[in-house]
Amino acid sequence: MTSYLISKETRVAIGLSVLGLALMIIIGALAYYQVLRHESFAKMSDKNRIRIQPIIPKRGLIYDRHMEVIADNTLSFTVSIVPFERDPGVTVPMLAELLNMDSVAIEKRMRTNFVSRYIPAPIKRGLDIDVISILEERGHDYPGVSYSVESVRRYDSNLSVESFVGYLGEISTEEIELPQYDDYQRGSLIGKNGIEKTYDRILRGVVGDEYIEVTARGQIVGPYRGKKPKAAVPGSDIVLTIDKDLQRFIVEKFDSVHCCGSVVAMDPRNGEILALASFPYFDPNIFSGVIPPETWEEIVADTNHPLLNRPLAGLFPPASTVKPVTAGAALEAGYVSDEYLLKPCTGGMQFGNRYFRCWEAAGHGRTNVYGAIEVSCDVYFYQLGQMMGVDSWSKYARECGFGQKTGVDIPGEATGIVPSSDYYNDLYGPRNWSPYLVLNLSIGQGEFSITPLQLAQFYCGLANRGKVMKPHLLREIIKTNGETEMTEPALSFRLPFSKEVLQTLHRALELVVHGKDGTARAIARREYRTAGKTGTAQNPHGDEHSWFAGYAPAAEPRIVVVVLAENAGHGSEVAAPLAGRIIHYYLSRQGVPLAAGGGGEQR
DSSP: OOOOOOOHHHHHHHHHHHHHHHHHHHHHHHHIIIIITHHHHHHHHHHHHEEEEEEOOOOOOEEOTTSOEEEEEEEEEEEEEOGGGOOTTTHHHHHHHHHTOOHHHHHHHHHHTOOOTTSOEEEEEEEOHHHHHHHHHTGGGSTTEEEEEEEEEEEOTTTTGGGTTOOEEEOOTTGGGSGGGTTOOTTOEEEOSHHHHHTHHHHHOBOEEEEEEEOTTOOEEEEOTTSOOBOOBOOOEEEESOOHHHHHHHHHHHHTTOSSEEEEEEETTTTEEEEEEEESOOOGGGGGSOOOHHHHHHHHHOTTOTTSOHHHHOOBOOGGGGHHHHHHHHHHHTSOOTTOOOSOBSSEEEETTEEEEOSSTTOOBSOOHHHHHHHTOHHHHHHHHHHHHHHHHHHHHHHTTTTSOOOOSSSOOOOOBOOOHHHHHHHHOTTSSOTTHHHHHHTTOTTOBBOHHHHHHHHHHHHTTTEEEOOBOEEEEEOTTSOEEEOOOOEEEEOSOOHHHHHHHHHHHHHHHHSTTOTTGGGOOSSBOOEEEEEEEOOTTSSOEEEEEEEESSSSOOEEEEEEETTOOOTTTTHHHHHHHHHHHHHHHTTOOTTBTOOSOOO
């Protein structure tokens, strides 16, 4: 019988081979994990016990032209959740109770602001010390919850500053994908409008990092000394062209009487915007944290549209304030001379089968361009429009800056509408519109729509003898090292009028205020002379809009003011008196001597 038993020696040899193979596998595995994968696992270990805390730099301050603060910072607490450290069944419910928030809202905030499992996702900003004290005392009840100190923007809530400063808000999911925000993190606060948006990187500075060591349960041990923190770099300060006292004066005078409208004040010599106010306005401080849904719904539902930045984005028929465009075009093109008398105004004008009325039912008789602007005779300008036609008028209106953005250094500008034959062909179809439409355009009505800033720019050109300086709000940047960078005034374009035509328009605009029949004669002062134009715009949605645009001192203008009071009535009764007070307030603070700017001929 053959034996299949393995000898003892063979069994020992096989056992030793298996044992050797096992040892080799174990040693290989140890070598793989502890040598080859050491760096990778060390990083994972560090992530488990090291929390990266962003250091938000101090945002640069915003000053007015006299170095008075318009926007500064105040300290506030922000509560966040570190996704890796949270307990799914504990963290969110406990935090929801503490913050008086809905659990679903917290989950949504965490997803929206998620950057990494180990980086805190901001949940709520603007918290007080009471909440932080609870987190300090009972931190173990809130696994994964952290807090940090941030500076929150603080604005003067009574200056209508949102029209030019804008506000801060958390970066949106759409914005985070844009190239200009490629180095921003979710949950970051960014400029959402105005100066805050245009100069966000300058104001923001550079975010730093610090490293905090935590236990497996997320409790803070202290600073992690294995990595050197990256210091934050504060943002630069910005000085605006705005005169804060003038802005406050405008808001007080307008807001106490009228609901809706706009005021723009500029220095025609350099394009500096001295004041920019939109009514009604809202408090930009509400955007410092997460806006409650009911607050946002209330703002959006307001029929007076407080979110509309009227100086830049509000589109209105300019009415008689743009009669100087029509007059200047007719003079420049040679249709009339300054002393040329047109057919008399008898209260209206027949054109085809339509009768176009003048605002003065009794009529103004025969007049030249000086008298027509002084008394704002519609019939005179109807005749000029009829002479020129739509396209000739449209060409000059565009060359005066209408129908295009001014290029001001804040976002949100509207272009407006300057109709032409192409415009009407598209709107009504070829041969389906009448040439009479130019009569409405010639007096600033019809489809012609502008922004108050465009009108202020045009009057700056009239005041500056044809040179239109680019409107701007940034005056100076003060860097963290103390260096300053000034904004140089830039020529935007020139009005399409000769020196002689500009002088004619200037003299006529003075008569509006200082002539015996001028529509704004109530605002004339002895200390200086003012040139300007009233306007009363027809409004299909309510009462007429009241306009005034003008500049002073007339001989050497230092300020242009445009006032629009919506649904307020005649320009001579509402907008002009307010503009007169604004001009006088500003000039009286500038030390203008008596009788300054007294040039011009009284006709």
